[in-house]
Amino acid sequence: MRRTLLIAQREFLENVKTKGFWLGILLFPVLIGVSALLPAFLARKATPVRTFVVADATGLYEPLIVAAAEADGRRARERAPATSTNVPSESTVRPPADEVHSRFRRVPLPPELAGNLEPGILEARLRPRLAENGTNALFAAVIVPRGFGPGSTNALHFWCANQADGSLRDLVERTLTAEFRRQEYARLGLDASVIQRTEALRIPIADLNPTKAAGSERVGLADQLTQWAPSLFVYLLWVAIFAVSQMLLNSVIEEKSNRLIEVMLSSVTPTQFMMGKLIGIAAVGMVMLSAWLGSMFGVALWQTQSAAQAAAGSGAGEIAQALVSLLRGSWLLPAFAFYFACGYVLYAGVFLTLGSLCNTIKEAQNLMGPMMLVLMVPLFLMPFIPRDPNGPLASFLSWIPPYTPFVMMNRVAAHPPVWQVIGTSITLLSFIVLLLWACGRIFRLGILRTGQPPKFRELLRWLVGKDHP
Amino acid sequence: MALAVLELKQVSKFYGDYPAVQDLSFSVPAGCLFGFLGPNGAGKTTSLRMILDILRPTSGSITILGADSAARVRDRLGYLPEEKGLYKKMKAWAVIAYFATLKGVPTAAAKKRAHALLERHGLGQFAEARTEALSKGMAQKVQVLASIAHDPELVILDEPFSGLDPVNQGVLEELVLDLKARGRTVIFSTHVMQHAERLCDHLLVMARGRKCFEGSVDDARRLLAPRVQLRARGDLAPLRTLPGIDALSELTPGEWEVRLRPGTDPQSVLAGCFTLGLPLTSFEATRPSLHDVFVHLVGAEAREAGR
Numbered sequence: 001m002r003r004t005l006l007i008a009q010r011e012f013l014e015n016v017k018t019k020g021f022w023l024g025i026l027l028f029p030v031l032i033g034v035s036a037l038l039p040a041f042l043a044r045k046a047t048p049v050r051t052f053v054v055a056d057a058t059g060l061y062e063p064l065i066v067a068a069a070e071a072d073g074r075r076a077r078e079r080a081p082a083t084s085t086n087v088p089s090e091s092t093v094r095p096p097a098d099e100v101h102s103r104f105r106r107v108p109l110p111p112e113l114a115g116n117l118e119p120g121i122l123e124a125r126l127r128p129r130l131a132e133n134g135t136n137a138l139f140a141a142v143i144v145p146r147g148f149g150p151g152s153t154n155a156l157h158f159w160c161a162n163q164a165d166g167s168l169r170d171l172v173e174r175t176l177t178a179e180f181r182r183q184e185y186a187r188l189g190l191d192a193s194v195i196q197r198t199e200a201l202r203i204p205i206a207d208l209n210p211t212k213a214a215g216s217e218r219v220g221l222a223d224q225l226t227q228w229a230p231s232l233f234v235y236l237l238w239v240a241i242f243a244v245s246q247m248l249l250n251s252v253i254e255e256k257s258n259r260l261i262e263v264m265l266s267s268v269t270p271t272q273f274m275m276g277k278l279i280g281i282a283a284v285g286m287v288m289l290s291a292w293l294g295s296m297f298g299v300a301l302w303q304t305q306s307a308a309q310a311a312a313g314s315g316a317g318e319i320a321q322a323l324v325s326l327l328r329g330s331w332l333l334p335a336f337a338f339y340f341a342c343g344y345v346l347y348a349g350v351f352l353t354l355g356s357l358c359n360t361i362k363e364a365q366n367l368m369g370p371m372m373l374v375l376m377v378p379l380f381l382m383p384f385i386p387r388d389p390n391g392p393l394a395s396f397l398s399w400i401p402p403y404t405p406f407v408m409m410n411r412v413a414a415h416p417p418v419w420q421v422i423g424t425s426i427t428l429l430s431f432i433v434l435l436l437w438a439c440g441r442i443f444r445l446g447i448l449r450t451g452q453p454p455k456f457r458e459l460l461r462w463l464v465g466k467d468h469p
Numbered sequence: 470m471a472l473a474v475l476e477l478k479q480v481s482k483f484y485g486d487y488p489a490v491q492d493l494s495f496s497v498p499a500g501c502l503f504g505f506l507g508p509n510g511a512g513k514t515t516s517l518r519m520i521l522d523i524l525r526p527t528s529g530s531i532t533i534l535g536a537d538s539a540a541r542v543r544d545r546l547g548y549l550p551e552e553k554g555l556y557k558k559m560k561a562w563a564v565i566a567y568f569a570t571l572k573g574v575p576t577a578a579a580k581k582r583a584h585a586l587l588e589r590h591g592l593g594q595f596a597e598a599r600t601e602a603l604s605k606g607m608a609q610k611v612q613v614l615a616s617i618a619h620d621p622e623l624v625i626l627d628e629p630f631s632g633l634d635p636v637n638q639g640v641l642e643e644l645v646l647d648l649k650a651r652g653r654t655v656i657f658s659t660h661v662m663q664h665a666e667r668l669c670d671h672l673l674v675m676a677r678g679r680k681c682f683e684g685s686v687d688d689a690r691r692l693l694a695p696r697v698q699l700r701a702r703g704d705l706a707p708l709r710t711l712p713g714i715d716a717l718s719e720l721t722p723g724e725w726e727v728r729l730r731p732g733t734d735p736q737s738v739l740a741g742c743f744t745l746g747l748p749l750t751s752f753e754a755t756r757p758s759l760h761d762v763f764v765h766l767v768g769a770e771a772r773e774a775g776r
Binding site for chain 1: 539540548549551552553616
């Protein structure tokens with residue numbers, strides 16, 4: 001045992017000293033932060049102002065389009081995130097108006113095109129400016145033909161080179177459709193305001209959960225989180241396995257390619273060697289994961305506190321509050337720890353064994369491919385499991401040991417049948433024992449092998465045959 | 470003979486149908502410097518790996534330090550494998566200390582011993598260097614030190630001299646002799662005969678998986694007939710009549726070589742020349758070198774195997 005721990009200790013220290021480890025630890029929270037803040041930042045700073053011209057032969061619709069574009073800018077200002085202040089204040093501080101600009105700006109027609117040109121000629125002259133890319137370029141041109149109105153077959157021409165950003169087109173379409181409807185209601189003698197009120201009607205709906213205690217059946221945010229939080233854990237397990245898999249592969253390959261393996265094997269048994277590596281790298285993974293969880297928990301706590309201080313709890317604060325209470329007082333964490341440990345040992349054993357079969361990183365990467373496919377499956381299936389946590393797909397996958405940890409993590413919050421929990425756990429644990437035995441056998445033969453990685457049939461012979469190293 | 474620290478009895482190792490080692494039996498007395506010779510592919514490394522219980526023999530038995538498997542006496546063994554390598558990112562002292570702790574030396578003592586060893590072998594200033602920064606010779610020395618840092622009773626070195634320059638080969642020879650002086654047993658494999666000639670008390674020559682000679686260096690030399698080189702003005706053909714002469718040949722005009730039957734005293738040739746009145750200008754009796762013996766023993770096989 002001392003030797004196993006010595007190997008584990010060296011493995012841990014050597015990995016912790018690498019730049020990759022610290023990058024991994026720091027990059028994750030940074031990525032989370034960036035992904036949380038970047039869209040808002042980009043929306044504020046990086047979306048270009050779309051300039052457009054309107055040529056309205058009817059003279060009826062141009063003011064409506066311009067007003068809609070301005071209203072869109074006002075709404076954007078209101079939605080812009082408030083600069084957070086730790087001092088409680090009755091009014092949140094909005095960024096100054098010029099920082100949040102409208103997405104769209106109507107520019108007047110160039111003087112040489114102003115006046116009532118034939119639409120065909122106007123469009124032909126505008127085309128080059130619509131197609132170009134410079135500062136002078138126009139994003140779009142809205143050409144309203146003569147006779148445009150409800151019942152007319154004359155189409156509005158929306159000229160735009162950018163087919164990806166349909167926001168202006170949608171705005172124009174929405175605005176004018178509403179106008180057409182208004183005119184139509186008026187023609188039919190209906191009161192438009194009555195119709196608006198009617199359309200605004202919504203039925204009240206209350207979400208109730210029969211599994212909750214009487215009196216508190218109402219489904220709150222925390223309940224939804226309880227159902228979805230496991231997905232987060234599944235991602236974490238997946239990321240953790242993914243992050244250390246390379247480490248596991250490489251660490252055996254270093255000893256193999258340096259032929260250090262022989263010195264090791266003259267000092268320890270293959271089993272001690274393998275277990276030492278497994279434990280050492282598991283420790284690395286745990287440190288990384290705790291750092292990630294810790295930083296997420298920290299951010300959540302901080303959010304709750306600032307939300308509690310601010311008079312109005314923002315959405316994020318509420319979610320954080322729910323998350324914190326969820327993590328504090330539930331049995332999800334122990335369940336998570338169990339499935340995490342099982343999932344980790346299962347995959348780590350496989351990766352170590354693969355490493356023992358290869359002499360170079362390149363060979364290892366060839367073997368990684370199929371393993372990655374196996375690992376992708378839970379990731380793809382994850383959206384479906386929480387929706388029907390006790391359905392046939394989830395139940396079925398629970399019995400496949402490589403997927404049990406992923407699927408059961410997702411299911412624990414939905415109270416799966418106890419016999420399934422126990423049954424799948426026993427299957428999983430037996431599978432791990434069997435797998436570690438097989439891995440140990442292949443490992444013993446694999447680590448001394450040089451040259452090509454063995455064929456699959458050869459591996460089977462190693463497992464069942466009497467081959468000794 | 471002193472107590473044997475290692476004994477192999479009819480050890481064979483087959484890979485499928487291919488015999489890597491066949492019927493190998495020998496014993497190594499305590500405190501001896503034991504040379505393990507043989508051409509490439511003779512089965513030296515496989516034998517050493519079996520001795521260390523890294524590989525299991527297909528048949529036969531191995532007794533090492535009184536145990537039936539090296540696994541039981543790991544802490545008393547030191548091993549330097551044929552292909553050399555170190556953890557690249559670790560410091561020199563840390564590598565030595567790490568391997569010593571794996572052999573049961575307490576952590577603090579291992580650290581102290583690592584520094585002391587590096588100091589004693591002229592690497593003190595490189596103790597804090599990462600092994601990837603060391604020259605090949607230095608790295609190899611570090612590796613040798615790592616294999617003996619736990620002060621093993623039996624040290625097994627596979628090709629310890631390969632890749633070292635003559636100066637460092639000398640340093641390593643001193644280290645090996647020092648181990649012997651302290652009563653340790655050293656087994657080393659090599660195909661450089663000069664080392665074996667200088668160092669070994671006892672030799673074992675392998676070829677194609679089988680033992681083809683075992684004994685002392687002198688025993689080995691006796692395998693080859695002694696030769697005498699002669700220069701003379703005139704024909705030496707009458708020498709053929711002397712007893713103990715196996716062959717006589719004129720290498721270049723006036724320069725002759727006499728091959729004697731084993732056990733013949735070269736002086737008898739000199740005496741014979743006087744008796745026969747042959748006009749000698751020079752007489753030189755040469756001892757066959759271990760190199761000649763080696764080529765004699767395994768030359769054919771080595772060429773065969775290399776083909």
